Amino acid sequence: MKKAIILINAFTQSEGELNQPKRMKEELAKLGVEAHIMRNSPAALEAEADFCIFLDKDKYAARAIEKRMRLFNRAEAIETCDDKMLTFLALDCVPQPETISSRLCYSADAPVDGQFLDEAESRLGYPMVVKENHGSLGRQVYLARDRAELCSLATRLQYVPHLYQKFIAESSGRDVRVICVGGEAVACMKRENERDFRSNLSAGGRGEPFPVDGEIRRLASLVSTCLKLDYCGIDLLLSHDGYLVCEVNSNAFFGGIENVTGINVAASYACYILNEIR
Ligand SMILES: Nc1ncnc2c1ncn2[C@@H]1O[C@H](COP(=O)(O)OP(=O)(O)O)[C@@H](O)[C@H]1O
Ligand SMILES: [Mg+2]
The missing domain is CATH 3.40.50.1980 (Nitrogenase molybdenum iron protein domain)
Structure with missing residues (x-):
């Protein structure tokens, strides 16, 4: 046994x-x-x-x-996915929203760099998404609507690794969560939140089954191969130009998507693992 x-x-x-x-x-x-x-x-x-x-x-x-x-998953894959900026850098094989990294700051009481904010502002515009590199359930993801909010977030996060990202307005409060096992999309749901731009179920989003199309299959395979993942949840934003990879969770909860789709994700993952170790 x-x-x-x-x-x-x-x-x-x-x-x-x-x-x-x-x-x-x-x-x-x-x-x-x-x-x-x-x-x-x-x-x-x-x-x-x-x-x-x-x-x-x-x-x-x-x-x-x-x-x-x-x-x-493998240690390297877990580490890459736990850091949204590392994930972004590793995933140059798939479409993603334009993203700028914060810079490492270890000088005490360093002022926020206005020139850096000018650059972020002119490249990404408002509203702008700001995310801590480590975070989940939508809790460390923010929206800056103007310079004052951007400046306040940049000040608060000066010593916390974070990133600045183009807000995909047409996907506000909506995304597609894909669960992948061994590079295959095994379950998929659309999440919608009418009250917030974050569609996480834990932030009030509601899930409904969503069909797995060819592009979702292609992205599931590319992301899993690129990040060497056995299992993951991929969040896809619905942009005018098609899906954009928003983030990859190496430890994505499957309870919600099992309830929404009726698909036994745990069984599929267990089966994959046994084939791998045989
Ligand atoms: N660039 C963006 N444009 C529009 N909505 C976004 C963007 N980034 C994130 N979101 C929304 O915020 C949610 C949480 O962001 P995500 O990067 O997945 O962080 P978390 O790890 O907290 O789930 C996403 O599911 C999506 O609904
Ligand atoms: Mg997410």
Whole structure:
């Protein structure tokens, strides 16, 4: 009998994060795999198993476990996806919104650089999307409607890695979430939020099933190959020129999309993993 570790964050109490390992354990059991859900800890890093499903984002723990067993997703993929700017830089194979990186600042009390804001403003215009490089559930994504708001965000985020991005107005409050397993789009939903430009379900967005077309299939495969992902959720903005890749989640929650589409994402991922390790 094969053994697996499902590693979760040391501190999380979030329902979404606790549902994910439970569902994976269930589906792996149906395939004859005994999986142990463990919180990130020194003992978990030393546990013996045939493979590990890594549902944390702790890049150090990922590297440590990967020395001893196959990690789903791989440590490098998790690290790239956990940083929106690194994801943007890695994904030059697909269309994305125009994006400018913040610059590293380690001088205490450095003033915000007006010339930099001028440049961002003239390239991206208003409203402008500002995102922290690390963030999820729409919580670290902001909209600057004018120079005063841009300046206030830039000041607040001076010491936090972040990026500035063109606001895709025609996609405001709407996007398409695609769940990919082994580079294949296995489930897809459109998310809409009438009250906010962020369509995340956790920010009030509502999901409905959305058909997987040829372009979605192509993007799923390109993104997964480029970022070496076994599993991911891709957010696609609906621009006048077609889909734009907004972000890639290596640990995308599948509870919401399973409910909306009726597709058993956990089963599909478990099945893929077993084929990979055989
Ligand atoms: N450039 C953009 N133009 C329009 N809407 C955007 C843009 N970037 C993000 N959004 C909206 O904000 C949501 C959250 O942004 P995202 O980059 O996916 O961060 P998170 O990791 O918090 O989900 C997206 O699902 C989308 O609805
Ligand atoms: Mg997102």
